[in-house]
Amino acid sequence: MELTNENVLGLLIDNFGEDHIRDAYDPDGIMTFFTDRDTIVPLIQYLYDEESLQIRFLTTMCGIHYPDQKEKELCVMYQLHSLRHNYRVRIKVYLSAADPVMPTLTHLYATANWMERETFDFYGIIFNGHPNLTRILNVEDMEYHPMLKQYPLEDQTREDKIDTFFGR
Helix, strand or coil, X not given: CCCCHHHHHHHHHHHHCCCCCEEEECCCCCEEEEECHHHHHHXXXXXXXXXXXXXXXXXEEXXXXXXXXCCCCEEEEEEEXXXXXXXXXXXXXXXXXXXXXEECCCCCCCCXXXXXXXXXXXXCCEEECCCCCCCCCCCCCCCCCCXXXXXXXXXXXXXXXXXXXXXX
């Protein structure tokens, strides 16, 4: 089977159903779709194990914050790559900020260890089953997650910056 976005999408829908493979598109040639946190581990395990796909390289895993999307404020994005077929896929899972919990992928990818720790550190997303979910880049006693878009970008008390000089 040739690995095209249409063929892989059809294979995934056949195995997981349209309820779990949603809103597929390819903004930059990479098939992108959404799934849920209960499906993510079996889905990625399938992509890894399926001999016709051999999607076995975790390129990227990161968090995204959409503060204006009610009940979908957080997102975990995975980019996977088949080195054998030079084929990539992007998977996104939305989470509520009130329940920022995902299952770990450390049993499948050693690199997920560091990527999940970084996502926890910056976004506060908790990865159940992670062997050492501690901060990786910020100090342990930091009480917030700095990549959440809940803080102003600049010091609001500064008087030396005039917005018109910066195109605002």
